Amino acid sequence: MAVTSPPAAELKATRPRSESRASSPFARIWQQGLGRAGLLIVGLLILFCFVGPMIYTQDPYAMHLIAILQPPSPAFPLGTNNLGRNMLARLMLGGQTSLEVGVASAVAAMVVGVVYGMISGFAGGWVDVVMMRIIDVLRSVPTLFILIFLDSAFRPSALLLIILIALTSWHGVSRLVRAEILSLKEMPFIEAARTIGMSRTRILFVHLLRNVMATLVVAATFMVGDAVLIIAGLSFLGLGLPPPAPNWGAMLANSMAYLPQNSWWLIYPPGIAILATVLSINFLGDAIRKAFDARLNTRG
Amino acid sequence: MARYTVQRILQSVPTMLGITMLSFLLMHIVPGGPASVMLGDKATPQLIAQINRSLGLDRPLYIQYGVWLLQLIQGNLGYAYSYHQSVMSLIGLNLPRTLVLVVTAIVISHLLAIVIGVFQAARKESRLDHGITVVIYFLYAMPTFWLGVILISIFAVSLNWLPSGGISNPLNPNPGFFSFVQHLILPAACLVLGTIPGWSRYLRSSMIETMVQDYVRTAHAKGLRKSTVLFRHALRNSLLPLVTLAGLSLPGLFSGALIIETIFNYPGMGLLFWTAAQNRDYPILLGIVTLVGILTIVGNLLADLVYGWLDPRIKY
Numbered sequence: 001m002a003v004t005s006p007p008a009a010e011l012k013a014t015r016p017r018s019e020s021r022a023s024s025p026f027a028r029i030w031q032q033g034l035g036r037a038g039l040l041i042v043g044l045l046i047l048f049c050f051v052g053p054m055i056y057t058q059d060p061y062a063m064h065l066i067a068i069l070q071p072p073s074p075a076f077p078l079g080t081n082n083l084g085r086n087m088l089a090r091l092m093l094g095g096q097t098s099l100e101v102g103v104a105s106a107v108a109a110m111v112v113g114v115v116y117g118m119i120s121g122f123a124g125g126w127v128d129v130v131m132m133r134i135i136d137v138l139r140s141v142p143t144l145f146i147l148i149f150l151d152s153a154f155r156p157s158a159l160l161l162i163i164l165i166a167l168t169s170w171h172g173v174s175r176l177v178r179a180e181i182l183s184l185k186e187m188p189f190i191e192a193a194r195t196i197g198m199s200r201t202r203i204l205f206v207h208l209l210r211n212v213m214a215t216l217v218v219a220a221t222f223m224v225g226d227a228v229l230i231i232a233g234l235s236f237l238g239l240g241l242p243p244p245a246p247n248w249g250a251m252l253a254n255s256m257a258y259l260p261q262n263s264w265w266l267i268y269p270p271g272i273a274i275l276a277t278v279l280s281i282n283f284l285g286d287a288i289r290k291a292f293d294a295r296l297n298t299r300g
Numbered sequence: 301m302a303r304y305t306v307q308r309i310l311q312s313v314p315t316m317l318g319i320t321m322l323s324f325l326l327m328h329i330v331p332g333g334p335a336s337v338m339l340g341d342k343a344t345p346q347l348i349a350q351i352n353r354s355l356g357l358d359r360p361l362y363i364q365y366g367v368w369l370l371q372l373i374q375g376n377l378g379y380a381y382s383y384h385q386s387v388m389s390l391i392g393l394n395l396p397r398t399l400v401l402v403v404t405a406i407v408i409s410h411l412l413a414i415v416i417g418v419f420q421a422a423r424k425e426s427r428l429d430h431g432i433t434v435v436i437y438f439l440y441a442m443p444t445f446w447l448g449v450i451l452i453s454i455f456a457v458s459l460n461w462l463p464s465g466g467i468s469n470p471l472n473p474n475p476g477f478f479s480f481v482q483h484l485i486l487p488a489a490c491l492v493l494g495t496i497p498g499w500s501r502y503l504r505s506s507m508i509e510t511m512v513q514d515y516v517r518t519a520h521a522k523g524l525r526k527s528t529v530l531f532r533h534a535l536r537n538s539l540l541p542l543v544t545l546a547g548l549s550l551p552g553l554f555s556g557a558l559i560i561e562t563i564f565n566y567p568g569m570g571l572l573f574w575t576a577a578q579n580r581d582y583p584i585l586l587g588i589v590t591l592v593g594i595l596t597i598v599g600n601l602l603a604d605l606v607y608g609w610l611d612p613r614i615k616y
Contacts, residue, residue, distance in 0.1 A: 021394065133315070137318030140593045142551040142555040142592060143553045145555070146326070146552070147588070150326075154331070249445075259452055259464075267449055267453055272339075273444065275438070275446070278441040
C-alpha cells in the first residue's frame, strides 16, 4: 500500500509540545510492541550470524565423515548434513551471505527505483507516460521468471546477482516515489524554490527527495525482506548464490534429498531463520510506517 | 459495455507489445545473442556466424523484431533443442496442468479467505481475531519452498497419506482422476496457504468497512438475523474488489506455481521452465516468459470486465 507521509516540517508542527511522546523516530518505533519485537529479532539474527562464529568457532566446511546426517547432539548442536558438516556453524555463515546479499540488493533496487520514479514524476507529460508503460510491462511478467532466465544465461557471482535482483525488483518503489513526487511538486515550497531560480536537479534531489525519505525508509525495509526471500528462493531452486559458501536457501534445497530419512534438523533451522528474518523485517516495516505516519501519531 | 470492452482490450495491446519487446531484448542480451540462444551449448563462432547470415540476424534490429513478432502471432515460439520439439507443443502439454493447479488454488483460496475474513470481521478485536491475525502474519512471511518441504515431510514421509510428487503413480498403469486429485492436494495446499494471508486480510478490512455503512445498519434495524446481514448484505458488497485482487495476484501465483511445481515435481509450465533453465534451453524460457506475461494481462483484463459485469453501479 502506498504510504503517505507529510513533510517533516509539517510533522513537527502538528505535534503538540506538551505531549509526552518520544520525539525521535527510533523511540517511536521502540514504543510499539511490533517495532520492539522486530528490532529485537533483527538484532538477535545479526548477532547470531556475525558475532556467533567468533564465539562458536567450529569450521563450517570441515567434513566429519564418521558423523554424517547426525541428529542434534552436544558435539553438533544442530546436527550434521550428508557430508558431516556442522549445521550450526553453517547456519551462521549461511546467514551472513543471505543477509548481506539481501541488504545490498535492496539498497541497489531502491537506488534504481527512486531515481526512475523521481524522474518520471518530476518530468510528467509523455516521458512519464512512456516510463509508466514500461513499468506496466515489467509488472506483468513475474520477477522470478525473468530472474531465473538471467540467472541461467549469466550464472552470476554474488555481485552480479545483486545487480540482477536490483534490475528486476525496483518498479514497486518507482510507482510509490512517482505518486509522491506528483503531489509534492504542486506544493507551495516547490513553487517558491522555482521562483528563486533554483535548478531542477537541486529541487529534485534536495527538496523533493528529502520529503519522500519517510516513504523510502519504509519501502526499503520491506524490500530487504523481499530480497532475502528472493535470494533464498533462487538458491533453493539451485540458481542464485554460487557454491561452496552456504546460504539458507541452498541448505533447504539440500535437505530435500534426505527427507525420507526424516532428517528434521536439516529442514527446520534454515527455514526458521528465513521466516524469522522476513517476519521481523515486516514487523519493523509496519512499525516504521506507523512511526512516520503523523495521522496515526496524533490519534495515538 | 461493448464499447468499454473494446476500449479496455485496445488499452492492453501496447502492454502486450511491450512484453514481446522485453522478450526480444532478453533474447539479445544473452551472451552470444539469438544464434547462441538457438545453438545452446553447441555454439561455436563459425556456427554462430553461419546462423546469423542464414536467419537474417545481420539485418537491422527493427526488421528482426518484426519478423520475430509475425512468427509469434502465428504461434511459432521456436524449437526447443533439449526436447526436440517445438516450444508451442511443449507449452500446450504443460500449460493446462499449471492452469488446473492455479485455478484450483484460486477457487479454494477465495472460499477460505472469505470464511476467515468474514469470521474475523464479525468478531473483530476479539481474542480469536487477534489469534488468527498472528497465524496469518506468520503465513505471510512463510517462504513457499519451506512450506512445501514441510508439507512433504509431514504428509508424504511421516504420515504417508499423500504422494510426495508427480501427477501419477508410476506403478499404476491406469491412474485415473482420483489419483490425479491425490497428487494435486499437496501442491495446491501449498499455493493456497501462500495466497490466503493477503486475501483474507483484505477481506477482513473490506468487511469491517462495509459493516459500518448505513444500509447494513438499516438491515440490522429491520430485525434481520445477524447471519443474513453478514452474508446477504455486507459480504456481497465486500466481495467485488476481490475479483480485481485475484487478477493482480496472477504474477505471484505463477511464481508460486513455479517453485511449487519444482518441489513437487509436478509437470507443469513452471517445472518446464526450471528444467529449461538448467539446460539453458532459451527458446523455452523466452516462450514461457512471453506467454506468462500475456496470460497475466489477459487475466487482469478479464478481472476488469467481470468486475464491470458484476457491479451494476458501474455504467459505461
